Amino acid sequence: MTNKDTLCLLKECDSGTKMAVASIDEVLDRVEASELKQLLSETKEHHEKLGNEIHSLLIKHGSKDQEPAPMAKSMSWLKTNMKMGMDKSDATIADLITDGCNMGIKSLYKYMNQYAAADDTSKDICKRLISIEETLRRDLRCYL
Numbered sequence: 001m002t003n004k005d006t007l008c009l010l011k012e013c014d015s016g017t018k019m020a021v022a023s024i025d026e027v028l029d030r031v032e033a034s035e036l037k038q039l040l041s042e043t044k045e046h047h048e049k050l051g052n053e054i055h056s057l058l059i060k061h062g063s064k065d066q067e068p069a070p071m072a073k074s075m076s077w078l079k080t081n082m083k084m085g086m087d088k089s090d091a092t093i094a095d096l097i098t099d100g101c102n103m104g105i106k107s108l109y110k111y112m113n114q115y116a117a118a119d120d121t122s123k124d125i126c127k128r129l130i131s132i133e134e135t136l137r138r139d140l141r142c143y144l
Contacts, residue, residue: 017051094143
């Protein structure tokens with residue numbers, strides 16, 4: 001039997017991967033620098049791959065996907081479009097994605113603490129997702 005913390009942590013990670021992919025999709029076609037476009041495309045692929053892994057685990061545990069909260073998606077879309085309306089530069093895109101990474105990392109650490117009884121597989125996925133976000137945040141510094 002699957003414990004509640006495992007399912008909750010997997011669902012939060014699932015929501016996080018979907019939010020990251022949506023955020024990258026929102027800006028990807030506006031990126032000027034080919035290196036930044038490549039970085040964001042590769043990161044999107046990592047999130048999608050991890051999202052597929054999470055989806056398989058949720059099914060295995062008899063649960064469903066979790067979409068990001070509608071309010072979070074709306075606020076992200078609004079912030080992106082307002083900032084991009086004022087400044088369409090790659091620096092703005094890097095800043096927006098960095099903010100998203102920061103929020104994602106903070107949330108994932110919170111969920112790892114909140115769902116401490118989750119199984120090792122779920123905790124590992126969460127740590128891998130944090131690692132992807134930290135790497136992206138580090139790599140974006142040169143565009144800020």
